[in-house]
Amino acid sequence: MGCGMYVCICNAINERRVHGAIADGAARLSEVFRKNGCRPQCGRCLSHMREVMQSHAAPNGAEAGQRARD
Ligand code: FES
Structure with a gap:
């Protein structure tokens, strides 16, 4: 599944840490960074991270995917 791939x-x-942050309640990009104890630096990862969040949220419905786009 590629969970070790860096985002x-x-x-x-990596994807595993994004999924862990979501499991810990992160619903927004900023919360994924916060739960990993950091902040965005260059910003190049934001669109990919959004996709990872949406693909992780997809089985639970559109609402979580919508929040991931905020
Ligand atoms: S790659 Fe994520 S902030 Fe630079």
């Missing part, structure tokens, strides 16, 4: 190089956040 954010600046902060060394």
